[in-house]
Amino acid sequence: MNGRQIGDVILDLQNISLRFGGVKALTDISFDVREHEIRAIIGPNGAGKSSMLNVINGVYHPQEGRIVFHGEERRKMEPHMAAMQGIARTFQNIALFKGMSVLDNIMTGRITKMKANFLEQAIHVGRARREELAHRRKVEEVIDFLEIQHIRKTPVGRLPYGLQKRVELARALAAEPSMLLLDEPMAGMNVEEKQDMCRFILDVNDQMGTTIVLIEHDMGVVMDISDRVVVLDYGKKIGDGTPDDVRSNEEVISAYLGVAH
């Protein structure tokens, strides 16, 4: 497709099991993510896809299994530590500040990069001021990249759904992540919005070299843009491989289409 180089494994999940009390959300799941690839997680509702993402960015702590990120085994950690390590994400149900402008929302994505202390920021002098200019520039680059200049000053709550999704992606990109987790980036979008979003995801992956892990229900989209796909069902992994492998996998077909008993 292009000259993009898929690199080594940067995230390795080994035998992950996650339980909430007696409920097994994930059972003994292993898969890996390589640098610069687009990795999709698919599966029927309740298969554990979002839980998997939450494990990756440290919201949930699996009871069993090892997570190796950039060659280091991860200890128990908090989501903001994942953000510090360069993992950003978007949410299935948009989680933006509705009353704030698009620009301010994207600015919040820079939070982990801000060095000035609270007092400096409050009186807006010296380091805080210089910093803000630099951050603003980065944010403007993201705005330009995602073509949302015309809504820069518009409160997010007034935007149509498709644009809100794009703003959420913008906020994640503002953090300059090395790995981006997208939870159903195209849910509820019309065909045109989906095409736009696909193009942006491919552009991000191609031009910024960002590794992308995404959950998506639209099979057309997943098969089109992903390099490798992992399939979950009832918290178990039932398939893993290229889109073509997965498409011809018997177990996957039966999980999605059902089998005659």
Place this chain on the structure above:
Amino acid sequence: MPDTADRALDTFPRLLFHHARVRGDKAAMREKDLGIWQSWTWADVAEHVRALACGLAALGFRRGDNLAIIGDNRPRLYMMMTAVQCLGGVPVPLYQDAVGAEMLFVLQDAGVRFALAEDQEQVDKLLEIQEQLPSLEHIVYDDPRGMRHYTQPFIHDIDELMAMGRIHDQNHPDFLDGEVALGKTDDVSVMLYTSGTTGKPKGVCQTHDAFISSGRGGCEFDKLTDAEDILSYLPMAWVGDHLFSFAQAQVAGFTINCPESGDTVMTDLREIGPTYYFAPPRVFENLLTQVMIRMEDAGAIKQKMFHYFMGVARRCGAEILDGKSVGLGDRLLYALGHLFVYGPLKNVLGMSRIRVAYTAGAAIGPDLFRFYRSIGINLKQLYGQTETCAYVCLQPDGQIKLDSVGMAAPGVEVKIANSGEILVKGPMLLKGYYQRPDATAESINADGYFMTGDAGFFDDDGHLKIIDRAKDVGKLANGAMFAPNYIENKLKFFPHIKEAVCFGHDRDMVCAFINIDVGAVGNWAERRGIAYSGYTDLAGKTEVLGLIQECVEKINAELVQEGMLADSQVHRFLVLHKELDPDDDELTRTRKVRRGFISEKYAALIEALYGGKTSQYIETEVKFEDGRRGKVAADLQIRDAKTLPVVKKAA
């Protein structure tokens, strides 16, 4: 820089290098990039143009070559025009929203060897039709985004082109000045394609002299200086943009400002606050529609205040602007109105600093025109066409007549043929249509007058009035004059009507197709709690038909007052089930209706209108932006509008 190129300021490259010397550190161009306005001074522009021209020469660009320019208004696209002119080549700007197949004709006709494409989208269009374009050798792109994987050797980044040019310039320091010195004032400076309301587009060749004369005439007429700011947002392929953003800017040395993107024009307009502004009537109309929509949503007190002071403005605003005598009471009220309504309103529109604003391209509704003048915006009309550098008639300050296009511009001779057609002569006339001597001979008569194809007449004060396209003016079956454009413009002034097409030639009455304005009618419907799913649904609502019927009946009441047009009252109408669209060939790229095409495509509807039916089923194919096709079908209701009896005056 040696002065050899500067014997006389009679070509655009010489003008540019002149400005670089006398006002080198003044801003020539601005563009908003990453949210911040970036400036290029005249010296910067001259340096870039030099590098671009030398780069082109290094690629093998020869005197007389044509270079296509495809993209939104961007500084480097304007610079490329001058760079091409430096080498004695001809820039050919194209409408950037056309699809590849539409561009193909122009690119083939012009035999372009080089093309400058703004971005990946435009490059893709060129690659798509490349096989049918054997003459095309090099594609240069302005925006590198998404271009990383285009490794074809004939595709060049504009920055690389300039780097190449700078090396060429160092090795051959006298080269460019020599090339500029070779330029003659009657060389072709630009080729603009006519929009093709009739038949295939034709390349209009204009010389340096034509555009410089037009630019000078216009600048003197309106006393434009190098302090003006203009927002350049109209297609570069349009003659109006070339006159205002290129020719006049280069003659007077003022600043052009390029918007960030097509969607941000309104914001950019507010931020720049241009002093000199040009827009087709459609833009002024849209602005007014938006203001009216927002006013309808405003609180009761604000609405009252707005309507009261707009009443004051209607009474005396235009007179005050023209310097006519107005009573003290009205002057005081107008001053108050300025404080509370007109000032803030102009600010919201981005028009606080405007000294001169022009409109052209289509007739502007008198009420719309008067609205802007009454709030103190010096909006004027001009008249011209691609073949005349958009420079034939201008309205002089203080002598504005709402229904005329003003007097002959300095250096231009205008006369009316016996047939009523307007004929013009002057330095701004085209040199010829590109490789079409037959068409050139057809449009310029034996005495050297260009035949505009418009019908008009001079009033008692020497102001020119345009009635319609000469060929569109028809007759009703009873012999009365029928000027469809005139009626359509009246209809289109209503904020709820976006487009109208009238029929009546050789018929016993006038009937009309209407397109509603989705924004305005949608808002109207929402406030009345009328649910709708989209254009087709909204257009078919009985309530909406009632609303449009009121509009039609209002213009019938106006028409009956207008003597020779009284017979043109609209008897029957329908609201079309889809918006007329350039993609479906119903409008030209400059959004003029293609009457002939529409009457063929919708023949069944016309038949139903004249056949007295009350409804008609129609199915139409539509093209989507991505090239796919679909069908829109609807059962259209046909309404009779009330008409008033025509009182025949004794002749």
